[in-house]
Amino acid sequence: MTHIMTHSNTSMPIPASMASTAFAMARIPTLLSQPGARHAVGKALQVHARSGRVIVVADPAMQQHGYLAEITTALQAKGYDAITSVIPAAEPKEHAINDIIALARNDGGNDNDLPVAYVGVGGGSALDIVKIVAASAGVPVAHYEAAKHPFPLRRAALLAIPSTSGTGAEATRTAVYTNAEGDKTWAWDNALLPDSIILDPEITVGLPAGLTAATGLDAFVHAFEAATNRFATEVTSSFCLQAIRLVRDNLAQATRDGNDIAARSALQLAACYAGVGITNAQTAIAHNIGHALGSLVPVHHGRAVAIALGLTMAWSIATAPASFEPATAAFFGTETGGLDDLNSAYRAWMDSVGVPLTLADTGLSTVALPDLVKKMTNPHNTPMLKSNHRMPDDRELNTIAQSVLNLA
Numbered sequence: 113m114t115h116i117m118t119h120s121n122t123s124m125p126i127p128a129s130m131a132s133t134a135f136a137m138a139r140i141p142t143l144l145s146q147p148g149a150r151h152a153v154g155k156a157l158q159v160h161a162r163s164g165r166v167i168v169v170a171d172p173a174m175q176q177h178g179y180l181a182e183i184t185t186a187l188q189a190k191g192y193d194a195i196t197s198v199i200p201a202a203e204p205k206e207h208a209i210n211d212i213i214a215l216a217r218n219d220g221g222n223d224n225d226l227p228v229a230y231v232g233v234g235g236g237s238a239l240d241i242v243k244i245v246a247a248s249a250g251v252p253v254a255h256y257e258a259a260k261h262p263f264p265l266r267r268a269a270l271l272a273i274p275s276t277s278g279t280g281a282e283a284t285r286t287a288v289y290t291n292a293e294g295d296k297t298w299a300w301d302n303a304l305l306p307d308s309i310i311l312d313p314e315i316t317v318g319l320p321a322g323l324t325a326a327t328g329l330d331a332f333v334h335a336f337e338a339a340t341n342r343f344a345t346e347v348t349s350s351f352c353l354q355a356i357r358l359v360r361d362n363l364a365q366a367t368r369d370g371n372d373i374a375a376r377s378a379l380q381l382a383a384c385y386a387g388v389g390i391t392n393a394q395t396a397i398a399h400n401i402g403h404a405l406g407s408l409v410p411v412h413h414g415r416a417v418a419i420a421l422g423l424t425m426a427w428s429i430a431t432a433p434a435s436f437e438p439a440t441a442a443f444f445g446t447e448t449g450g451l452d453d454l455n456s457a458y459r460a461w462m463d464s465v466g467v468p469l470t471l472a473d474t475g476l477s478t479v480a481l482p483d484l485v486k487k488m489t490n491p492h493n494t495p496m497l498k499s500n501h502r503m504p505d506d507r508e509l510n511t512i513a514q515s516v517l518n519l520a
Contacts, residue, residue, distance in 0.1 A: 135345040137392050138285060138305060141272075145311035145381060147373055150233075150273060153183050154190030156308050157229050160269030163191045164228030167216050169242040171234030172201045174275055179315050183233055183273065192229070203296075203406070203413070204237045204289035209244050209253045217250045229269040232306075235327075236279030236413075239272050240287035246270045247303035256299045257291060258492050263303040272306040275315045277366075277379035278327025278414050280334055280387020282309045288403075288413075296407045297492045305391065311384060313376035321367040323412075324379075325465040328363040330414030331355060331383040333421050337396040338389030339439045340428070341499045345393065349438065352389035356442040358382035360461070367465050397424050397504070400496035401516060404487035409474040415467055422462060422469050423515050426455040427508075432501035469519065476520035484513045 144152065157166070166187055174180045175198050187194040197212050216227055232242030244253050247263040247270075255261050272282035281287070285305040291297045319327070335355035338344060344352075362378040369375070395417075401424070402417035429436045433451055440454050449457055459469055487493065488509065497503060504512060 135347065137345070137347055138302065140388060141283060141306045142308045143311065143384065144309070145377065147312065147314050147377070149310045149312040150179060150183055150315060151186050153231060153271065153273065153310060154186045154188075154192065156271060156310060157187070157192065157231075157269060158190060160307060161228035164193065165225065166192045166194050166229045166231060167212075167227045167242070167245070168194055168196045168231045168233060169212060169238050169245065170196065170198055170232075171238045171275070172198055173318070174233045174238070174315070177315070177318055179275070180233060183231065187231070195227075199234075199238055199241055202237070204241050204287075206253055206289060206292050209241050209289060212241060212245045213248050213250060213252065216245050227268050229271065231271045231273065232282075233273045233275065235274070235276040236281045236288070239274060239279065239281035240289060242272070243270065243281070243287045243304040243306070244289070244299055247301060253289065253299065254291065256301070257297055259300045263299075263301040266303040269308075270306045271308045271310065273310045273312065273315070274380065274383065276319060276323070276327040277316060277376070277383040278330035280331060280383045280385075280390065282306055283384050283387030284391040286391065290407070294407065295487075295490060295492060296403045309384060311377070311380040313373050313380055316376045316380065317371055317373075319370065321370065322466060324370065325363065325367050325467050326412045326414035326418070327383070328359050328366065328379055328414075328465070329418035329462065329467055331379065331386045332359040332363075333398050333414075333417045334386035334390045334395065335359070335382070336421065336439050337398060338386065338393040340436050340501065341394060341396040342501050343393040343499055344435070348389050348392040351385040352393075353438055353442040355382040355385040355389065356439060357445060358385070360443055360445065363465055394499045395496050396500040397428065397497060397512075400488055400493050400500075401512070403493050403496070404484055404490070405471075405474075405476075405516070407487050408479050408483065409471075409476050411471065411474045418462055418467055419469055419471065419519065420516070422455070422459050424512060425458060427512070428500060428502050429454070430502070435501055471516070471519040474520070476517060479517060479520075481510065481513055481517060484517060485510060488513060
């Protein structure tokens with residue numbers, strides 16, 4: 113099945129309990145979802161530029177499985193000069209981003225030789241890197257850290273082809289990376305939002321079950337937090353509630369049978385819809401904890417935020433239960449369950465897809481409580497605390513941080 117979405121497609125149901133009257137919403141990139149859609153990348157770019165230099169940023173798996181070569185061939189067939197850069201197999205680091213910024217500027221080439229387009233192929237790391245590079249105008253990423261300075265208006269086209277179904281980076285105006293000090297930080301600007309998205313479930317088939325589960329839970333947490341925090345709106349929550357349903361209905365099947373294209377396609381759509389949610393309504397405390405953990409120990413981001421949600425869900429619900437009712441209904445679907453059952457049901461579901469509520473294998477036992485609290489209250493992370501419906505005081509923050517450390 114082919115899914116094509118334009119900027120005005122918001123056909124999902126709007127819960128009556130979210131009837132706000134004032135909000136702003138970012139544009140939604142043009143979206144093509146279809147098995148084999150990667151072969152249409154050249155055609156997709158022709159609405160932006162007919163020819164010229166294109167920088168393609170990909171992660172190693174896309175090169176190893178031959179998808180990078182296929183995408184390069186598809187670009188060349190339409191007359192583009194494709195320059196590829198394969199990023200390190202790790203979450204984005206400041207130095208790696210700056211290296212590709214230099215490549216994109218052609219080592220000092222004149223403005224007439226600048227790329228006409230950028231294409232990101234891979235997981236969230238590849239997409240976040242290409243977004244920053246495309247918008248940076250040759251300036252090192254530290255200049256834009258934590259919205260310190262705005263990005264200039266982007267002149268080149270930006271196209272995202274995700275190979276995982278978790279970050280939703282293809283639909284967000286945020287990019288996450290590790291700075292020179294080792295802190296997980298972010299950049300934010302409208303210039304980081306891609307122009308077009310290509311969802312091809314075929315390139316997600318090789319993702320192992322463990323990564324399928326972790327990335328799928330990342331998409332779920334994005335959707336859940338964006339639908340339940342203080343910035344949720346009826347329009348953006350409609351995308352999030354659909355994402356919750358899609359992940360809940362398809363994640364177990366995708367982990368059991370990685371070749372199930374229908375399940376893979378559903379998870380890709382879920383991640384994309386959740387990306388629309390978080391770029392408009394932000395995340396919350398689970399991501400605050402996840403980012404703090406990612407700065408201290410080697411743990412997959414999706415696993416970290418999923419575990420953090422399991423630890424904080426009941427605490428967050430306690431002071432704003434009505435805000436969690438639509439997401440709860442989406443989670444249970446036709447099953448019986450309500451707010452009182454949600455936390456235990458969520459934990460059981462996590463465990464059933466192979467992501468138990470433990471961090472014993474991460475080296476977390478070496479982390480001291482003050483160090484985790486310091487990361488959670490880092491200025492880069494506090495916006496995620498403030499968006500939560502329940503804002504922890506100092507005592508609660510220490511209690512939450514200790515509950516995380518107890519999982520070591």
